[in-house]
Structure formats: C-alpha cells, structure tokens
Amino acid sequence: MTNIPETGRTPRVQIRLVVIQVLVVSLLLTLGGRLWYLQIRNGEEFAAEADGNGVQRVVQPAVRGSILDARGVPLADNETRLVVSASRTDLMKMDDDGKAVLTKLAGVLGVQPKEITDKVRLCDAETPQPCWNGSPYQPIPITDEATPKQALQIRERAEDFPGITAEPTAVRRYTAPGDANTAQVLGYLSPVTDVEIEKAKDSESPYLRSDQVGRSGLERQYDKALRGKAGVTRYEVDNLGRVMGQAKSDKAEPGANVVTSIDARIQRIAEYELNEALKEARKVYDDNTSMNYKADSGAIVVMEAKTGRVVAMASNPTYDPNAWVGGITAKDYAKLTGKSSNYPLLNRAIQGQAAPGSIFKVIPVAAAVKAGYGFNDRYECSSSYAIGGQVFNNFESKGYGSIDLGQALEVSCDTVFYRLAHQEWQRDGGLKPKKGAKDWFYETAHEFGLGAETGIDLPNEVTGRVPDRQWKRDFWKANKDAWCKTGKKGGDFLQQLSYENCLEGNLMRAGDSVNYSIGQGDTLVTPIQMASIYAGIANGGTMHHPTVGKAVISADGKEITEIEPKVQRKLPVSRKTLAEIDEALEGVATRGTAAWRFTGWPQDEIPMHAKTGTAEVHGKQTTSWFASYTDDYAIVMTIAQGGTGSGASAPAVRNVYNALYGVSPEGTIDPKKALLPQPQKSLPKIQRDGTIDAPKLAPYKGQPEPSPTARALAGPPATTGRRD
Missing domain, CATH: 3.90.1310.10 (Penicillin-binding protein 2a (Domain 2))
Known part of the structure; x- marks a missing residue:
C-alpha cells in the first residue's frame, strides 16, 4: 500500500483554516457592528418603537x-x-x-x-x-x-x-x-x-x-x-x-x-296613598298657625310582622331614577338637589328623623312596668300636670279620671305619662342623679332598638336619638359655646332657651323627662325603627333586622342564595305585659283614638291594632304618625307638617290594609280582591336563558269611595283637630 506523506497536505489544510478564521472573525465583527448600531447608535429609537408593541x-x-x-x-x-x-x-x-x-x-x-x-x-x-x-x-x-x-x-x-x-x-x-x-x-x-x-x-x-x-x-x-x-x-x-x-x-x-320582598302592587298602592294623604292634609286648616297644613314630605313602611321583610317602602317627594341613566342633565340635577327640591333623593323611611309623638308611648308603658308600676293599677288622667311653675297640659285639656295603662294608650292620655316620668326622674335623683340610677324610661328605649340602626340592607340608615343623660352631656359640650354666645335672659323663646342651655344644658331636667315620656323633646326616630317595634309587638316579642333583599339568583337560575330573616333582639317585655299592650292597641282601633277611622273594619276576622301620634315641632306644624299591625303585617306612616295621626295618616294606612286583605270601605271581605292576604313565600322562577315569567301590573287608581252610610259611620272629618 502506497503511503502519502502528511507533509504534502499540510499547506492546503492550513490555508483552509486561515480562510475559516477570517470568515468567523469577519462575521463576528459584522455582528458586533450591527449590535453596536442597534443598541448604541440607534438604541433609543428602537427602544421607543419596541415600547409601542404591547397588549x-x-x-x-x-x-x-x-x-x-x-x-x-x-x-x-x-x-x-x-x-x-x-x-x-x-x-x-x-x-x-x-x-x-x-x-x-x-x-x-x-x-x-x-x-x-x-x-x-x-x-x-x-x-x-x-x-x-x-x-x-x-x-x-x-x-x-x-x-x-x-x-x-x-x-x-x-x-x-x-x-x-x-x-x-x-x-x-x-x-x-x-x-x-x-x-x-x-x-x-x-x-x-x-x-x-x-x-x-x-x-x-x-x-x-x-x-x-x-x-x-x-x-x-x-x-x-x-x-x-x-x-x-x-x-x-x-x-x-x-x-x-x-x-x-x-x-x-x-x-x-x-x-x-317588595310586592310591586302593594308598593304602588303605598306610594299612591301616601301622595294622596299629603294632598288631603294640605286642604286642612291648622288653627295653631292660621294656615293650611304644608304636608311637605312623608314616608310609609309595610313590613311582614313575623319576618321583618319589607313589602313596600315609599318616600315622598320622590323622583325618577331613570334621570341618572346615561348621565344626568344640569336641570334634572338641580331638581333633585337644589334648596327648593325638598331633597327627593332622601329615603325618609330610613333617613327621615322626627319626634314620634304618641306612637312612642308603648315604650314608656313597658318601662313603667319594668320599674315596678302595675299595668292594671289606677293612674290619674287629669287635664294638666304642674311641675314647679310650669304646667303641662293634656291634649285639649281633657281629663279622663282614674285609668289604667291600657286605657292611657287607648285615649293617649299625656298626663299619666307625665306623672310616671316625673316620679322616675325624682327617684333617680333629679338634677343630681344617684350612682347607678336606673333611668328605666331611657334604658328601655335603647332595649327597643332606638338610638341605633335597625340593620336594614339599605345604605346610609340613620340612628335616630334617645336623649338620655349621656347624650345630654355630649350635646352640651358640643354646643355650649354657641348657646352662651346667643343666649339672652328674658329674650325671645330661642334666646331664653339658649341661655338656659348654656347654664345647665348638661343636666337632665324634669321637663326633659316629661316631654320625652310622650315622644316629644329631643327624641328622634325613623319610620323603619317604629315599624320594627310594632312588628315585634305583633309577633310576640321578636324584632328582626328589616330586609328588602330576599334572594340572589344567578342569571341562569341555577344558583340560589336565600337571604334569611335575622333576629335583632327580643323586646324587653314579659309575655303578660306584651299581651296587655296588644289588647290596649286593639282597643285604640276599636274604641280609642283610631276607632273613627276603622269603623266597619272586620275586627273578628282580621284583628287590627293601632296607635296614633301627633308630634309638636318648634317652628313647624305638627307631624302626623300612625303605627298599626295585624297578625301578618305592620304598617307605619308619617307626614311632616301634616296634622294629626288619625286625621292625616290613618285613612291612607287603612286603604293599604283594604288592598292587602280585599276589604271594602264598608268592611266586607272579598278574597278575590285581596292582593296579599298572606306574605309571599315562594321565589320567582328564572329560566336557564334568563327569562322570567312575571305577571303584568296595571296602574292603581285608588280605593273606591265609601258609601254615604260608611262616611256617616266614619265620624267627623280631619278638621276637628283630633290630636291622635
């Protein structure tokens, strides 16, 4: 075999290696130059372009x-x-x-x-x-x-x-x-x-x-x-x-x-009747101010008595929420928020605060019994009650003699409550309260849930006010400087009041407790609070957190989350006392201050219970209140500057009950006309495609006019000046 010497191939291989090395170096130099061009010379330009790429x-x-x-x-x-x-x-x-x-x-x-x-x-x-x-x-x-x-x-x-x-x-x-x-x-x-x-x-x-x-x-x-x-x-x-x-x-x-839990049919009736009540009140002459009642606002709450669920809630003045859709116009915004608007965005059922007047009296009755006074003991209902040089009158200076607490509720006797409140004020030490003073009248109001939110599932609920000793001290600290600056001994009413508050506004005076006992003075409540209280009396003593939401159902109807009623508190009243109060409130509707508005009501079939109230407000006309309940529902209505409870609010409330139970103005029951004789229990069905088989509603045209006989039985008109 012939061998080829290696020396013969070496030059050729070396040449090739040199060529390859030159090519590699050239490529590296080219690449380096390109990188320098991209990253150094034009780096900022390309970085800016890259930033434009994205998602x-x-x-x-x-x-x-x-x-x-x-x-x-x-x-x-x-x-x-x-x-x-x-x-x-x-x-x-x-x-x-x-x-x-x-x-x-x-x-x-x-x-x-x-x-x-x-x-x-x-x-x-x-x-x-x-x-x-x-x-x-x-x-x-x-x-x-x-x-x-x-x-x-x-x-x-x-x-x-x-x-x-x-x-x-x-x-x-x-x-x-x-x-x-x-x-x-x-x-x-x-x-x-x-x-x-x-x-x-x-x-x-x-x-x-x-x-x-x-x-x-x-x-x-x-x-x-x-x-x-x-x-x-x-x-x-x-x-x-x-x-x-x-x-x-x-x-x-x-x-x-x-x-x-809103029923649109009852909601419409509540809104209509509230608006009609306001219009009717404006037709009535007010002797105290020598002009017709202004009746500038009001609210109504219809609540399930056993659950606290709200069936209807209306506030007046109202507005069209569609005004906000797509952006509100300047004109519409001014209508809703301007000084002359009377603030229709305000939900007066949960945000409107006012002195409750006599519908508050169920609380001092419960407080008196807790303090040791007998429900069936006798109490003097005199025409007036004096404390020092100040005289506190019963309405129209009427006296009813010796009566029990149940009768005091029926006829709404102020002087019975004046005496009880004054005695308790003295027992607790008067202007110098004893250590550990019981303050039954104030503590019981707190136990009824006043001065606190009810917990309704709506935002911005207000608390109202229980003007107890602590509130008096806090309020005095916050306002003392202003009172001392504007107060004047012997001046007009407001100047004299500021003068007295400057000196002793931190003290619970006898007059404060006396006014408080009939739902006057500095006491403030909301309609939802009073509806919750009367629903609690109706169901035997359980107050619930009011709810509007009943369930959350997914768009396809598959997932259902029910919103169950939650107990808020138990009323601080024994079963015996609660039954006695219940009986007295039935007497208000059958023989007391509300009886003339419920003449012909089917009391044996649908027991009606009620309490009327008229609250005095300094510088304004009286506030009308009406609180009521049956076994199924509690309804509370109020009208600011509307007059008396039985005169202004009671007729509208009765019309709502008429619609619920199918009761005619004459008092007969037609089950076919009853819209909601019992609260709605089942939930609506939502199909998988999101459709809902909902009934159609016709506008409400108002209750039929009572017959001449029914009008005669109903008693005198609202202009008589009946208080409650």
Whole structure:
C-alpha cells in the first residue's frame, strides 16, 4: 500500500483554516457592528418603537342583573339603546380640544353645544353637575336616546366625528311596573371613578374603567352581585396598533338577579296613598298657625310582622331614577338637589328623623312596668300636670279620671305619662342623679332598638336619638359655646332657651323627662325603627333586622342564595305585659283614638291594632304618625307638617290594609280582591336563558269611595283637630 506523506497536505489544510478564521472573525465583527448600531447608535429609537408593541384590552361589559319584586316583576332591568359616546382622550388631541366636533355633534342630536361640552368635562370640587365623574380614559356617554337616523349620520360620516361612537348598548332601566316607582329603595348608578378603581384593584371584585356602580339603595347594597364580571379579550399589537395575535380571552359573566320582598302592587298602592294623604292634609286648616297644613314630605313602611321583610317602602317627594341613566342633565340635577327640591333623593323611611309623638308611648308603658308600676293599677288622667311653675297640659285639656295603662294608650292620655316620668326622674335623683340610677324610661328605649340602626340592607340608615343623660352631656359640650354666645335672659323663646342651655344644658331636667315620656323633646326616630317595634309587638316579642333583599339568583337560575330573616333582639317585655299592650292597641282601633277611622273594619276576622301620634315641632306644624299591625303585617306612616295621626295618616294606612286583605270601605271581605292576604313565600322562577315569567301590573287608581252610610259611620272629618 502506497503511503502519502502528511507533509504534502499540510499547506492546503492550513490555508483552509486561515480562510475559516477570517470568515468567523469577519462575521463576528459584522455582528458586533450591527449590535453596536442597534443598541448604541440607534438604541433609543428602537427602544421607543419596541415600547409601542404591547397588549391591548377590549372590554365587553357584563349585563347587570335585574332587581325583581317578590313575584318576579322587574323593578330594574336593562334595555338596548343607541348610545352616543365621546372619547375625551381623542378630543384632547385636537387643536381645539374637540370643540368643533362636539358642535357638529350637537347639531346632529338637536341640542345646544354647551349641553354636550358640560357632559365631557371632568368633575372636581369646583365643577358643578353635569360633568363626568368616571375615568377620563373611558368613553363618555352623551345620550342614550339617539335615533337610528342620528346614529347612522354619525357612523357614515366618521371622518367628521373623530372620537365619537354610536353603538347599541345595554343600559339600565327602572321599569316602574304599574307605576310603582320604588326610587329611593332601588337607588341609581353612575360611572366608577379612578379612586374606586385604585381601592378595589387588589380585591376579589376589581373595577374596570367601563363599570357603572350603585350609588344608593339596592343598587349599591348588592352592587357586587348585580355587576357580574366583564369580559376582557387581550390582543398583542405592534407600535402601529396592528394585531399580532390574541393573548387571552375571558368571557363576560352576567350579574345575578336580586329578588326582593317588595310586592310591586302593594308598593304602588303605598306610594299612591301616601301622595294622596299629603294632598288631603294640605286642604286642612291648622288653627295653631292660621294656615293650611304644608304636608311637605312623608314616608310609609309595610313590613311582614313575623319576618321583618319589607313589602313596600315609599318616600315622598320622590323622583325618577331613570334621570341618572346615561348621565344626568344640569336641570334634572338641580331638581333633585337644589334648596327648593325638598331633597327627593332622601329615603325618609330610613333617613327621615322626627319626634314620634304618641306612637312612642308603648315604650314608656313597658318601662313603667319594668320599674315596678302595675299595668292594671289606677293612674290619674287629669287635664294638666304642674311641675314647679310650669304646667303641662293634656291634649285639649281633657281629663279622663282614674285609668289604667291600657286605657292611657287607648285615649293617649299625656298626663299619666307625665306623672310616671316625673316620679322616675325624682327617684333617680333629679338634677343630681344617684350612682347607678336606673333611668328605666331611657334604658328601655335603647332595649327597643332606638338610638341605633335597625340593620336594614339599605345604605346610609340613620340612628335616630334617645336623649338620655349621656347624650345630654355630649350635646352640651358640643354646643355650649354657641348657646352662651346667643343666649339672652328674658329674650325671645330661642334666646331664653339658649341661655338656659348654656347654664345647665348638661343636666337632665324634669321637663326633659316629661316631654320625652310622650315622644316629644329631643327624641328622634325613623319610620323603619317604629315599624320594627310594632312588628315585634305583633309577633310576640321578636324584632328582626328589616330586609328588602330576599334572594340572589344567578342569571341562569341555577344558583340560589336565600337571604334569611335575622333576629335583632327580643323586646324587653314579659309575655303578660306584651299581651296587655296588644289588647290596649286593639282597643285604640276599636274604641280609642283610631276607632273613627276603622269603623266597619272586620275586627273578628282580621284583628287590627293601632296607635296614633301627633308630634309638636318648634317652628313647624305638627307631624302626623300612625303605627298599626295585624297578625301578618305592620304598617307605619308619617307626614311632616301634616296634622294629626288619625286625621292625616290613618285613612291612607287603612286603604293599604283594604288592598292587602280585599276589604271594602264598608268592611266586607272579598278574597278575590285581596292582593296579599298572606306574605309571599315562594321565589320567582328564572329560566336557564334568563327569562322570567312575571305577571303584568296595571296602574292603581285608588280605593273606591265609601258609601254615604260608611262616611256617616266614619265620624267627623280631619278638621276637628283630633290630636291622635
């Protein structure tokens, strides 16, 4: 075998290696140069371009759940409307901040340009409504009432309307079935703010910039359940906005439906009767002020006696919650919040505070028995009661002689309660209270739940006030300087009162306790508090936390979370005393101060219990109160500056009972006309596709007029000046 010498191949191999090394070095130099070019010379430019690549989110808002009455009738749901919106971000990029575009848009929509420019400005401490209180990066709705023709004009001429969209969108609708407005109970929505987004970003239910959130009522209380979860599709895009791919997609989850204990039929009747009672009260002459009663506001609560569930809750004056949908106008906002509006946004059933007058007397009766006074002992109902040089009169200076506590409730005798309160005040040490003073009259009010929230599932409930010794001291500390500055001995009423409060406003005076015993003075209650108390008396002594929500049901009807009634407290009354109070309140309806309003009522079949009240307010006309109950329901109604309890409120309350039980003005029962003789127990059925088989409601036209015979039996009209 011939061997080829290695020396013959060496030069050739070496040449090849040199060539390869040169190529490698050249490539490395080229690559290094390119890297230097990209990262050093043009690094900032390319970094800026890279920053333009990213992920864009497209949000599909979740359909908000409906709010239903107890039978499934929608009180609040959604409807599809043509919504015209403006992108403030796009408008601000224009030389004139979008003024020309908005002016053109105003021409298409047939409104003044200022109306639109006001809507797209951002809210702050100095900017009045209307303005946008949502995120500046979120499309701002201009109108949700665009016509198809207007929407088509905007879309066909897109080059004339940059930053403007016109799209079909699901918007909130407050249906007012059968004219049942239910405004203050339902509440309203408005856009989420940046502050709210930031606060909720780490929570289980963070906000998106497109979200609308509840601002009051049930919309706020159950916002999380109603809101659902928006769908978000994430797209990878380059710096030119071109879609490079889909990163992730989350489907929208519709909000759950909230079923309430409200019955839209009874709600409508309660609203109607409250409004009619206000109108009737304004026709009545007030001898004390030499003018007709103003009857400027009122409230009514209809509650299930055994559960605390609210069947109807009305507040007057009221408003249309649809005014908030799509952004409220300046005119509508002024109507709802201006000084002359009388504040219709206020839910007076849970936020209206007033002295309760004689409907409060069930509490001092219970307190007197706890303090050792016998329910059936005899007490002097004189025409007046004097403490020192001050005389406290019974209403119209009437005297009823020696009566027991039950009769004192029936005829609403003030002087019986004056005596008891004065005696207890003296027993506790008077102006120099003993250590460990019992203060039965005040402590019992706290045990009845006054001076505290009832815990109803509605936001912004107020507590009312029990003016006990601690409150007196705290109030004096807070107001002493002002009293001492404005007080004047021997001046007018307010000056003299300020003078006395400056000197001894921290002391519980005899007159304070005497006035307190009949629900006057500094005592404040709300209608929901008194409805809870009377429902507790009706059911044998159990007070519940009032509830409006009854169940939360998923959009497909599969998941049901019932909201069970919860016990708040037991009334601080023995069964024996409770039965005696119950009997006395029945006597109020059959032979006492409310009897003339319940003439002909089928008492044997539907036992009625009631208490009338008329509270005096310095500088204003008297407040009308009426508290009542049957085995099934408790109803409390109040009218500010409305006159007497039996004169102004009682007729309206009876009409609500008539509708509940199908009772005619003459007192006969027609089961076919009874709307709700027993509380609704079953829940409405929601189909898998979200549909609800809900009954239709016709508007309520009022109770039929009683016959001449029934009117004659009903007794004198409200102008007689009956107190309670």
